[in-house]
Amino acid sequence: MSTVFSLSDSDSEDDIPSSPSSLTSLPSTANPIYPLMDIPSCFPPVFDSVTLSPSVKDKRRFYNVYSGDQCGCFRDWADASGRVSCVKGNWYKAYDTWEEALDGWRQNCHSYYCHPADFVDRTLFISETTVNVPEATVAPPSQHNVVFLPASAPQANSTSSSLPSTHTMRSLSPASPSKLSSRGSASSHSRTALRHWAVSTTGFSSVVSTSQASRLFDEAVAARREVDMCEISSFDEALDWFNRLSLAS
Template sequence: MYSDDGNSDRALSPSTVSSISSVDASMTEEFRNWSMATTLTCRPSLYESSDPLFDHGQCGKYPFYNVYVGDSPGCYKDWADASGRVTNVKGSRHKGYKSWAKALQGWQQNCCAYHHHPPGFVDGTLYSPSRRPEGPPPITPPPSHHNVQHFKVRASAPPTPQTPMNRTTTESEPSINRTPAELRPPMGRTVNHRCWAIHSPDFIGVVSSTEQAQNILDEAGAQAKHVTLRLVNDLSEAEEWLRLIAS
C-alpha cells in the first residue's frame, strides 16, 4: 500500500533525469524516422569538388555539406564550393555532415519540413527547385480614358515654301528697305485706312489686317493657286485696283 509520508515531492536523481531525456530523444528520433518513412521525399544532387587538385582525405571539417537554401541547393563535398552558394545570400541555410548517410537523412528531414512537391511525385526523385511559371513579358498599359482630354484640332496647311510662289504683288508689304517717299500716298489723295486688296480664285476683296492677308495667302499657296495682292491706302483705291485686275 502506498503511504504518504510527506516526501512525495522528492527531487529526481540525476540518473533518473538522464534516463528520461534519453527516452525523449529516442522517441523523437523514432518519430522523425517514421515521418520520413511515410512521407515522399526528394534527394539532393551530389556535387564533387570543382578543384581538380581537391584531396578527399583533407576535405575540411565535414566531408559533406548540404545547402538547403542558397544558390544551387544540393550536397557538396568541398566547402569552397558550398560556401560560394551561401555567402551573401539572404536567408541561406546549410549544414555539414560526417557521412553521406547523415547528409541524406538531414536532407530528407528538411524536405519534410519545407518542400511541397506536386501530386504524383515519386519518392527519391532528384531535387529540382520550383520555379514560378513565366508569364508574358510586361507591357506598358494604355493611358486611362479618364485622364485624356480630347481637343478638336483644325488641320493646318503645309508650310509655305520660302521660294517665290506663283503670285504677283504690285506692291509688297512695308519693308525696312523702302523709303518714306515710297510709303507716302499719291498727291491729292486722302488716306482713310490702309488695307489689302486681294485677287485670287477663292477670294476677291479687301481685308484690313496684314494677318488676314497672310492667312489667305498661305491657304492659296498650300493649294498652289495664283494670288495677286496690293497694299492700298483706302477702299476707293482698292476698288479701282481690283477693277483693273479683273479687266
C-alpha cells in the first residue's frame, strides 16, 4: 500500500518543500525548456511505500511517472515499475536527486499539461482520469441456420407447461446431445428465466420457446417424423448441440 505525502509546511530540511518560497531555493538543471516563472507548473505528489518518514535528501533514486492513472514521483522502483512495465503508453524517467526530479517534472508540465488560467504555480498535481464506458454494438448476423422464434403466448409456470420430456425424444447418436441440457436445467437461473429449446427435425433447425417446442414435438409424433430436442440456456450451447447433432448424423 503506497503512502501519499501531501504538501504541508515543515521546519525540517529533509521534508518535502511545500510552498513557493521554499521551492525557490532548490537548484534546477541548466537551460530549462521554459523559464520557470513564465508559465505556471504543478508540483508532483510523492509516493513511498518503503518508509513512513521519507526524505527527499536520501540516496535513493527518484522515479517520475509522467503518464497513466497515477502520475507522480515515486521513491521505490517496485511502485513505479508497476505503473509503467507492460503498460502501453505509460512512461517514466529516473533521477538521482530531488532537484533534478522536480525540474524534470516542471519541464514535462510545461510541455504536456494544460492547466487552467487560474492555476496556482507549483501547487499539487491532480491528474484528470476519465472512465471509458463501453458503447452498445449490434452483433453481426449468425452464419448458422438457427433463429429465435417469438413466443405465441406468455410463459406459464414450469409445473403447468407441457414440456417435451427428454426420455421421449429420439437421438441420432448413442451419445445423445440432449444430455447437454442437464447443466442448464439444474441451475436456478433456468428456472426463473424464459426457457428455450433447440429443435431439429426434417427441414427445420431452430431455437424456440417451450410452447412452440411442445407443438413441434406433437406435430412430429403425429406425422411419424424423427425429431431431436434439447433444452438450452444460451445461444452458444444451442450451436454446440447442433454441431454435435450434425456430426452424429
